[in-house]
């Protein structure tokens with residue numbers, strides 16, 4: 001069958017560099033900023049500068065997005081990385097059409113501060129555009145400590161716009177983190193980055209997503225994480241339970257077999273669909289609520305008045321973080 005659309009573009013993308021098992025390619029894109037139609041999210045638009053992610057989280061729900069490019073080997077997502085070809089004029093043009101009242105999230109599918117960002121600096125270029133705008137609501141989600149590279153730029157963005165940075169930290173246990181998120185910076189480095197950004201007036205929080213039954217979901221485990229997040233300066237704390245569908249399911253099952261064989265049976269009965277039973281989800285929601293209450297952490301972002309926010313423009317709403 002002839003390749004079409006994104007699969008055709010991916011097949012034709014010139015390889016920029018192949019190092020070890022990872023290759024990097026440029027991918028042309030007709031659209032930088034995409035509409036979010038799912039009403040469960042509190043942002044209206046998403047930006048994902050990269051396709052694929054070397055952090056290789058075993059539970060990464062975005063693995064299916066490589067199938068759109070006809071890349072179907074289980075590890076393709078973490079070894080064939082595509083950097084979108086930067087076009088500042090096109091990006092500015094798209095942005096100019098988005099009303100200031102609508103929130104924009106960077107990193108909804110793949111991490112905007114993944115390793116490829118050290119080479120291609122796409123997230124940095126996007127932030128440079130936001131650094132010249134004012135009155136926008138911007139949301140970044142990452143599992144990296146690389147935002148500290150851009151601390152001056154992020155500070156500039158946060159002075160003129162509502163900027164929130166969401167650090168995903170599933171565990172403080174480095175052994176668990178190494179197995180689950182083999183390519184991600186250590187959890188303590190992420191907390192250190194959060195602390196550095198928070199000290200510069202950039203609002204940050206922690207999401208313990210995904211919550212994995214029997215691995216990081218105990219009261220004690222999440223409480224320790226919340227305490228560390230609070231001490232680092234996080235303003236909000238939360239987490240969503242693991243969402244599992246193919247091809248992530250196959251990758252995660254292999255992880256379980258190697259690392260937690262005793263949990264296989266539980267997952268097989270809990271994950272007959274993409275989500276665990278509703279009772280478990282409610283139990284976790286209540287657990288997070290109690291932990292937030294004890295640690296005086298918010299469930300959502302807290303609005304603040306950016307020092308250089310254009311006067312006369314209404315300042316509104318807090319965002320509910322997602323995974």
Ligand code: SF4
Nearest residue numbers: 053056057060110111
């Ligand atoms: S950092 Fe995010 S995008 Fe990258 S592999 Fe992990 S979950 Fe997926």
